[in-house]
Amino acid sequence: MPEFLDLHSKTTKVLRALVETAMRRHGLHQGQDHLLAALWERDGSTPGEIAAVLHVTTPTVVKMATRMSAVGLLTRRRDEHDNRLVRLWLTDAGRALREPVEAERRSLEEKITADLTETERRHLMIALTKVYKSGSDLL
Amino acid sequence: MPEFLDLHSKTTKVLRALVETAMRRHGLHQGQDHLLAALWERDGSTPGEIAAVLHVTTPTVVKMATRMSAVGLLTRRRDEHDNRLVRLWLTDAGRALREPVEAERRSLEEKITADLTETERRHLMIALTKVYKSGSDLL
DNA sequence: AGGCAATCGTTAGACGGCAAACGACTAGGA
DNA sequence: TCCTAGTCGTTTGCCGTCTAACGATTGCCT
Numbered sequence: 001m002p003e004f005l006d007l008h009s010k011t012t013k014v015l016r017a018l019v020e021t022a023m024r025r026h027g028l029h030q031g032q033d034h035l036l037a038a039l040w041e042r043d044g045s046t047p048g049e050i051a052a053v054l055h056v057t058t059p060t061v062v063k064m065a066t067r068m069s070a071v072g073l074l075t076r077r078r079d080e081h082d083n084r085l086v087r088l089w090l091t092d093a094g095r096a097l098r099e100p101v102e103a104e105r106r107s108l109e110e111k112i113t114a115d116l117t118e119t120e121r122r123h124l125m126i127a128l129t130k131v132y133k134s135g136s137d138l139l
Numbered sequence: 140m141p142e143f144l145d146l147h148s149k150t151t152k153v154l155r156a157l158v159e160t161a162m163r164r165h166g167l168h169q170g171q172d173h174l175l176a177a178l179w180e181r182d183g184s185t186p187g188e189i190a191a192v193l194h195v196t197t198p199t200v201v202k203m204a205t206r207m208s209a210v211g212l213l214t215r216r217r218d219e220h221d222n223r224l225v226r227l228w229l230t231d232a233g234r235a236l237r238e239p240v241e242a243e244r245r246s247l248e249e250k251i252t253a254d255l256t257e258t259e260r261r262h263l264m265i266a267l268t269k270v271y272k273s274g275s276d277l278l
Numbered sequence: 279a280g281g282c283a284a285t286c287g288t289t290a291g292a293c294g295g296c297a298a299a300c301g302a303c304t305a306g307g308a
Numbered sequence: 309t310c311c312t313a314g315t316c317g318t319t320t321g322c323c324g325t326c327t328a329a330c331g332a333t334t335g336c337c338t
Contacts, residue, residue, distance in 0.1 A: 112273050136153055198319080
């Protein structure tokens with residue numbers, strides 16, 4: 001078992017669990033906060049655009065959008081000029097979650113990196129970025 | 140969007156894709172290599188034991204075991220002395236995958252960390268370990 | 279003007295992962 | 309001895325994610 005892959009895998013599981021319980025407090029599932037974030041930044045984006053921003057496939061966004069629409073976080077509406085396009089629009093409920101969810105996420109990040117010195121944190125970001133780059137190039 | 144959580148999330152997606160395509164070459168899905176690794180280390184383990192080692196829930200192991208058994212990588216057999224327990228045993232096919240899969244994983248780890256200096260790599264492991272610890276304590 | 283290729287969203291099906299409910303078996307206490 | 313509590317594996321149902329196939333619409337090119 002290679003060291004880094006194994007450690008990263010374990011860390012991923014722990015972080016997922018933490019994010020899941022943190023977001024559940026706001027009625028969200030893991031990943032839905034990212035979708036909302038995309039709309040907070042650009043309301044009325046299309047599923048394809050969001051998928052690109054989130055590094056995820058279009059079907060994933062479509063499914064999530066369906067569920068989130070059922071819970072009243074956003075609405076679907078076809079583009080007026082191009083009937084192929086669909087645009088996702090935030091509801092008031094979806095907009096209202098911005099502050100609390102962003103705060104929740106910041107809080108979690110702080111707790112998670114609390115044991116790191118500023119130097120360690122910087123080195124971690126630099127090294128992880130390199131890994132991310134190498135990985136992306138291999139795709 | 141907190142920096143670390145976001146970067147870690149993106150890295151996870153990339154790594155998952157890489158592991159997936161690497162393991163598909165051996166007829167495996169993401170995560171099945173971990174299950175096999177547990178059996179390579181202790182053949183005849185129970186689903187519960189494996190779940191604990193993999194940091195995963197028991198139902199997850201049960202589902203994977205069902206699929207992997209259908210493909211002939213392992214077999215299910217009830218424990219002779221305790222009929223509640225089920226033990227998973229490797230088939231020859233499952234055993235034969237050990238060398239190639241471990242080599243594949245080592246190769247991927249090398250490619251992924253190729254751009255890191257030895258110092259960077261060490262710092263990355265130390266920092267990630269701290270994050271993992273902090274996260275585990277928060278669970 | 280008409281047809282064909284490109285562009286989108288959606289559906290279907292598979293997999294890893296989780297929580298909750300269920301069922302079978304064991305073991306310990308009254 | 310019997311009954312109850314604890315221990316397991318399994319089933320069910322949901323979510324995120326991917327690939328592949330499908331359907332609808334637009335736009336260009338002849």
